[in-house]
Amino acid sequence: MQIRKAVKEDASTLNHLLTLLIQDEKQYDENIDENFVVTNMYENYIEDPKKCILVAKVEEQIVGYLYGFIKETDVTLLKQEAQLDALYIKEEYRGRKFADALIEEFIRWLKENHIMNVTVGVCSLNTKAKQLYQKHHFITFKEELQLKIN
Helix, strand or coil: CCEEECCCHHHHHHHHHHHHHHHHHHCCCCCCCCCCCCCCCCCHCCCCCCCCCCCHHHHHEEEEEEEECCCCCCCCCCCCCCEEEEEEHHHHHHCHHHHHHHHHHHHHHHHHHHEEEEEECCCCHHHHHHHHHCCCCCCCCCCCCCCCCC
């Protein structure tokens, strides 16, 4: 297993993995369009120093990735915060600690950038994701409530 920062040549693979993540999330959120295909997103993010895109590789194949970023400064906050926005491991590679390694490397990046808080959004029915993040000491800090309008 190798964890490294993404490079421009990884962008199309990252776009594809985000498409797979969106399709996977459909099982937890009926409002997700599982037919949406991501194109030309990560090409614009890879070289941004406020964004962290990590890839997990086996031999020469990217099998998963993590995308996080430092949030824009909020004048009401004392310190900058970050968002873990996307984490996806191909199904056949799950359970092999790739997600753990990506999260640990992301936390190192956050520390290097003097970020004290990071948030991640998880669908309440996605118990596996919640367990993964809780294992890495994420806690429920705020809850988002939703009203479905008929």
